[in-house]
Amino acid sequence: MIVVLIILGYIVIGIIEIVPLVKKNQKRELMLYSILFGVAFVISVLLGLGVKIPSPAKPIEKVVRMVIGK
Known part of the structure; x- marks a missing residue:
């Protein structure tokens, strides 16, 4: 159950943080953020x-x- 909550939390945080980076076309920041986010x-x-x-x-x-x- 806790893993499901972790996944849902990361999805919400990812949407909040990643969408503005994509809209602003900040590729380097998006790549670095994605790597750290994934780890x-x-x-x-x-x-x-x-x-x-x-x-x-x-x-x-x-x-x-x-x-x-x-």
Whole structure:
């Protein structure tokens, strides 16, 4: 049931946010928004299904330490 609510919520938000981008012919913004929107949708559905998603904190920390050099 929760997955259905997530899907309905994303449809409503998508219509509200994507339609103005299409009308204004903002292709780059639409592409970026669609990618981020899709990633957020997939993560939300997985969480709604009870799938445990690993935290990105450790890989981000490793990258930062590599860049800083510590």
